Amino acid sequence: MTEKRVDLLVIGAGPAGLAAAIAAxxxxxxxLLVLEREKDPGGILRQCIHNGFGLHRFKEELxxxxxxxRDIARAMELHIPIRCGTxxxxxxxxRKVTCVSPSEGLQIYQAGAVILAMGCRxxxxxxxxxxxxxxxxxxxxxxxxxxxxxEGLMPGKRVVILGSGDIGLIMxxxxxxxxxxxxxxxxxxxxxxxxxxxxxxxxxxxxxxxYLNHTVTEIRGRERLEGITISQVDENRKPIPGTDxxxxxxxxxxxxxxxxxxELSLGAGVRLSPAxxxxxxxxxxxxxxxxxxACGNVLxxxxxxxxxxxxxxxxxxxxxxxxxxxxxxxxxxxxxxGDGVRGTVPQMIxxxxxxxxxxxxxxxxxxxxxxxxxxxxxxxxxxxxxxxxTPGEMAVLTLKAELLQRLPDSVLTVSIERTE
Amino acid sequence: xxKVITCINCPVGCRMTVMLSDAGDVLSVSGNTCPxxxxxxxxxxxxxxxxxxxxxxxxxxxxxxxxxxxxxVPKDAIPxxxxxxxxxxxxxxxxAGDVIVKNIxxxxxxxxxxxxLL
Ligand SMILES: Cc1cc2nc3c(=O)[nH]c(=O)nc-3n(C[C@H](O)[C@H](O)[C@H](O)COP(=O)(O)OP(=O)(O)OC[C@H]3O[C@@H](n4cnc5c(N)ncnc54)[C@H](O)[C@@H]3O)c2cc1C
Ligand code: SF4
Numbered sequence: 001m002t003e004k005r006v007d008l009l010v011i012g013a014g015p016a017g018l019a020a021a022i023a024a025x026x027x028x029x030x031x032l033l034v035l036e037r038e039k040d041p042g043g044i045l046r047q048c049i050h051n052g053f054g055l056h057r058f059k060e061e062l063x064x065x066x067x068x069x070r071d072i073a074r075a076m077e078l079h080i081p082i083r084c085g086t087x088x089x090x091x092x093x094x095r096k097v098t099c100v101s102p103s104e105g106l107q108i109y110q111a112g113a114v115i116l117a118m119g120c121r122x123x124x125x126x127x128x129x130x131x132x133x134x135x136x137x138x139x140x141x142x143x144x145x146x147x148x149x150x151e152g153l154m155p156g157k158r159v160v161i162l163g164s165g166d167i168g169l170i171m172x173x174x175x176x177x178x179x180x181x182x183x184x185x186x187x188x189x190x191x192x193x194x195x196x197x198x199x200x201x202x203x204x205x206x207x208x209x210x211y212l213n214h215t216v217t218e219i220r221g222r223e224r225l226e227g228i229t230i231s232q233v234d235e236n237r238k239p240i241p242g243t244d245x246x247x248x249x250x251x252x253x254x255x256x257x258x259x260x261x262x263e264l265s266l267g268a269g270v271r272l273s274p275a276x277x278x279x280x281x282x283x284x285x286x287x288x289x290x291x292x293x294a295c296g297n298v299l300x301x302x303x304x305x306x307x308x309x310x311x312x313x314x315x316x317x318x319x320x321x322x323x324x325x326x327x328x329x330x331x332x333x334x335x336x337x338g339d340g341v342r343g344t345v346p347q348m349i350x351x352x353x354x355x356x357x358x359x360x361x362x363x364x365x366x367x368x369x370x371x372x373x374x375x376x377x378x379x380x381x382x383x384x385x386x387x388x389x390t391p392g393e394m395a396v397l398t399l400k401a402e403l404l405q406r407l408p409d410s411v412l413t414v415s416i417e418r419t420e
Numbered sequence: 421x422x423k424v425i426t427c428i429n430c431p432v433g434c435r436m437t438v439m440l441s442d443a444g445d446v447l448s449v450s451g452n453t454c455p456x457x458x459x460x461x462x463x464x465x466x467x468x469x470x471x472x473x474x475x476x477x478x479x480x481x482x483x484x485x486x487x488x489x490x491x492x493v494p495k496d497a498i499p500x501x502x503x504x505x506x507x508x509x510x511x512x513x514x515x516a517g518d519v520i521v522k523n524i525x526x527x528x529x530x531x532x533x534x535x536x537l538l
Binding site for chain 2: 046049050051061063065066069148149150151152177178179195196197199200201204205387388390392393
């Protein structure tokens with residue numbers, strides 16, 4: 001099979017892939033190609049029809065499709081080729097990309113640089129160990145979102161939602177508005193990982209009860225789901241006997257977290273971080289494999305698409321720079337998670353980095369009146385106070401470039417400390 | 421009368437207590453950490469507003485049309501707006517931004533398409 005050459009190959013045409021491709025093209029990379037599995041670009045935003053996107057970037061509240069359309073329009077303007085209906089099967093460590101599409105069959109590209117932008121996937125039911133029979137009527141919240149918003153199908157009439165992440169909350173409202181009855185939203189933790197805004201506008205507005213410290217302990221039904229039982233849990237998240245509440249429902253939606261789509265990354269030999277489940281990257285969003293970059297939800301799960309776009313534009317610029325000037329040399333600073341912090345990105349930094357660097361991470365719990373602190377060789381080099389840090393919101397600390405040159409040590413530790 | 425309202429403007433999520441007169445006027449707001457909470461609590465008590473989004477089936481299209489109210493409408497109007505929308509059948513082709521229903525139920529808000537269906 002003949003191999004085609006391309007300077008930059010972007011995998012995925014969600015907000016991450018689009019922003020990366022646009023940024024690279026704007027810096028003068030003309031030989032580029034975006035490959036997308038679905039029949040249209042836009043990624044998961046196509047099914048997120050609710051509003052609230054783009055407040056940071058565009059200073060207005062857009063729906064998901066409207067946000068995606070702005071990037072798609074810009075990509076068209078720049079004549080960036082986006083090949084839809086094309087699934088990437090593998091990426092080699094030498095940046096050979098194999099893909100397949102119904103119209104062109106199997107194709108191989110040798111790319112100067114590759115940007116991984118495949119997004120994330122939902123934790124499947126298997127990963128949750130929910131007990132009970134395997135009947136129809138149990139969906140991940142994102143699958144239900146796709147059914148309702150893109151295919152016009154209603155998954156059921158009487159619904160319980162397990163997990164109070166934002167997608168579950170959004171779906172509680174959507175199912176209600178489209179005519180279903182949502183009986184409860186059930187959360188095993190003592191707090192919801194969703195935004196307050198969504199708790200108020202998706203549950204409270206429709207009088208849907210939120211059961212914190214509860215989980216599903218029984219699933220009933222043969223062919224189709226007929227009912228579930230939930231129970232309160234103790235501090236070890238074990239069900240407490242005698243606290244059962246039973247619901248008659250035909251649908252259970254699972255909203256239990258997202259994980260980066262990392263099959264292609266693994267195949268490319270990219271080193272993954274156990275904390276983010278995405279690739280380990282440096283401040284240029286370059287992975288452990290030279291010339292292979294990662295951005296968006298494939299790198300670490302974001303809650304705001306605005307951050308995805310910003311990070312991905314940086315990745316696109318860095319990939320363009322790699323294509324022009326080659327590798328940037330070895331990183332010398334390592335970033336690690338301290339107390340209260342999970343999954344800081346980037347994990348590696350070049351000491352001679354010329355631009356400020358955003359350190360992004362998830363708080364491991366809810367911390368009130370606390371400060372995020374960066375330490376190096378026992379010295380505190382950065383501190384940012386906040387009234388609250390919660391796992392539901394990615395936190396960002398900006399590290400000034402001039403600070404890097406005079407770091408006393410080669411390891412940075414990010415942690416959250418209470419200030420009282 | 422007393423009303424408890426959670427502020428949605430930032431992750432702190434202050435729980436605020438609003439004292440209302442018998443006539444429904446706001447007498448006081450407490451529990452907010454910053455002025456944004458006060459403003460939000462008053463708005464929520466006087467006239468809570470929401471943008472509604474929905475999907476409508478389109479004859480001849482396997483994909484439904486996603487729409488929104490072009491501006492926020494009173495929260496109480498949501499059920500009626502949805503009922504009204506369930507009778508609307510947009511006609512192909514639709515372009516993002518097209519007005520599907522003008523001034524729905526006299527709320528002052530148009531229903532506009534948020535995607536194109538060609
Ligand atoms: C179900 C769901 C609902 C969400 N709802 C919200 C929300 O309401 N608000 C919010 O701010 N964020 C939401 N998010 C987070 C949202 O994903 C991000 O804000 C943003 O869309 C991430 O952009 P991305 O480009 O990294 O990933 P995506 O938007 O997921 O795009 C990845 C693209 O890569 C393509 N792809 C994957 N693998 C391959 C392959 N092998 N070959 C070719 N193409 C491939 C996919 O088809 C997809 O189009 C949601 C996420 C999910 C999963
Ligand atoms: S009152 Fe101020 S601090 Fe409290 S949640 Fe609202 S915006 Fe945040």
